[in-house]
Amino acid sequence: MSKKIMNCVIIGSGPAGYSAAIYAARADLNPILFVGFQPGGQLTVTTDVDNYPGFPIGISGNELMENCKKQALRFNTLIIHKTITEVYLSNQKGGVHFINIENKENIESKGIIIATGSRPKFLGLDKEKKFIGLGVSFCATCDGYFHKGKDVAVVGGGDTALEEASYLSKICKNVYLFVRKNYFRASKALQNRILKKKNINIFFCYQVIEIMGDRFLEGIKIMNNKDKNTKILFISGLFISIGHTPNTELFKNQLNLDKNGYIIVERGGTSTNKPGVFAAGDVQDPIYRQAITSAGTGCMAALDLERYLYLY
Helix, strand or coil, X not given: CCCXXXXXXXXXXXXXXXXXXXXXXXXXXXXXXXXXXXXXXXXXXCCEECCCCCCCCCEEHHHHHHHHHHHHHHCCCEXXXXXXXXEECCCXXXXXXXXXXXXXXXXXXXXXXXCCCEEECCCCCCCCCCCEXXXXXXXXXXXXXXXXXXXXXXXXXXXXXXXXXXXXXXXXCEEEEEECCCCCCCCHHHHHHHHCCCCEEEXXXXXXXXEECCCCCCEEEEEECXXXXXXXXXXXXXXXXXXXXXXXXXXXXXXXXXXXXXXXXXXXXXXXXXXXXXXXHHHHCCCCCCHHHHHHHHHHHHHHHHHHHHHC
């Protein structure tokens, strides 16, 4: 008896993965969703989500993802809590892709939606992970509002860090920007914008060496990299903007990736360089990285896959 070939396998369970599952299931594609190593994605380590439409008083990240999971299950998505260890992607239109599960079994599918997301780079300090959502954040757009009128700090010298600092300067009292080196890596336009902000205090050649507080962030200890002098700053929020790492290890040497490891997709769509393979969410988005944009591309990926299956 021949093995059944699936139509849709979704790898990843954040907003992109669950949105893809909902749309694929409603299109009778009978999707299988693998939740991955972090079920629900990065939102599960976020306390309150205030900028996702439809929740006027906000919602916790865990609850939002649990609701998405329930909605996917309502349309009979098969959700599997196992790890995918290898994938073999076909080069042929209408071809079949092979997915190995925990090196014990495998499934075959005409279509794959990759929604494995990305993970933030950490400073490597004690309490850094413990205080995520309790003062430590990796997204000013997501969490900046909770620090309105207060003092905050941003770590990083690239475009993202300066954009975060600029955004925070509009709602916070003071923004301390710590750059490890003695120069910015960001574009000149962003540098000029930052330098004009009176409430942004720039510290070149400084790094954060300690996160302070018992139950939540209360302050940080910083060190000058040249003279090794230290000082303590009392702040309510620490925004770490030293980059993200896309979760694309499974797909190296098979999918086209940019220099930072993000999956390259067709402009205005979600198609990758492999027929029947689509990417959604942060794994292909180094710019926006928002729950709503991830959900949107999850929808797009499901619709793109549906059209692909109709043609092949």
